[in-house]
Structures are given as C-alpha cells and as structure tokens.
Amino acid sequence: MEFCPSCGNMLGYEKPNLGHPSRLCCPTCPYVCNIESMVKIKRKQALVRKKIEPVITLDDMNNGPKTEVPCPRCSHGEATFTQVQIRSADEPATIFYSCLNDKCNHIWRED
Numbered sequence: 001m002e003f004c005p006s007c008g009n010m011l012g013y014e015k016p017n018l019g020h021p022s023r024l025c026c027p028t029c030p031y032v033c034n035i036e037s038m039v040k041i042k043r044k045q046a047l048v049r050k051k052i053e054p055v056i057t058l059d060d061m062n063n064g065p066k067t068e069v070p071c072p073r074c075s076h077g078e079a080t081f082t083q084v085q086i087r088s089a090d091e092p093a094t095i096f097y098s099c100l101n102d103k104c105n106h107i108w109r110e111d
C-alpha cells in the first residue's frame with residue numbers, strides 16, 4: 001500500500017491506458033506515480049540522507065522565558081525565546097525568538 005508523499009492520502013490504482021502505463025494516483029491532489037519507475041525512485045531516496053532540522057512547536061516557544069527584543073516583522077518589543085542545538089553538541093545553541101504579539105506570532109532565529 002502506498003501513500004501520497006504530498007498529502008498523505010492512500011493512493012488509488014489506475015489501470016494502464018493508451019496515454020500511460022499502470023500507475024498510482026492520489027484522489028485529492030495531482031500527485032501521480034508510475035508503478036514502473038517507483039522502484040527506482042525509492043532506491044534513490046534511500047541514498048539521500050535527510051538533514052535533521054530541529055522541530056520547534058509553538059508550545060515550546062510559548063513556554064519559553066520572555067525577553068525584550070524587537071520583532072523584525074511587527075517591531076513588537078517582547079518575545080519568548082528557546083535555545084535549540086542544531087548542529088553538533090560542540091557548537092553553541094541557536095536561539096529562536098517568538099513574537100508575543102498575538103496577531104504576529106513571528107518566529108525568527110538569532111544570527
């Protein structure tokens with residue numbers, strides 16, 4: 001069973017047609033996958049190492065300590081911050097700020 005990589009829905013099977021070989025297609029978005037080429041694609045994907053990016057949720061941010069720093073988007077003067085270790089443990093943590101303006105909620109990282 002295969003799932004759509006862009007929206008996560010179960011892919012439906014489409015019989016071979018004049019225009020195309022048998023394929024899987026997503027019922028809700030334009031994603032189509034030719035069954036013949038699928039094996040190759042999968043093998044290729046396995047070789048690509050995904051970069052691990054830190055995942056910050058808004059909850060993490062909102063529970064963080066407050067600081068007085070201007071938001072680059074709305075220039076609100078107060079934000080919460082969270083430290084995230086992005087690379088190896090040897091390197092300093094990156095600080096992410098979250099704007100405390102309810103209408104903005106902009107998240108940015110310190111350079």
Ligand SMILES: [Zn+2]
Pocket residue numbers: 004005006007008009026027028029030031
């Ligand atoms: Zn889809």
Ligand SMILES: [Zn+2]
Pocket residue numbers: 071072073074075076099100101104105106
């Ligand atoms: Zn803001």
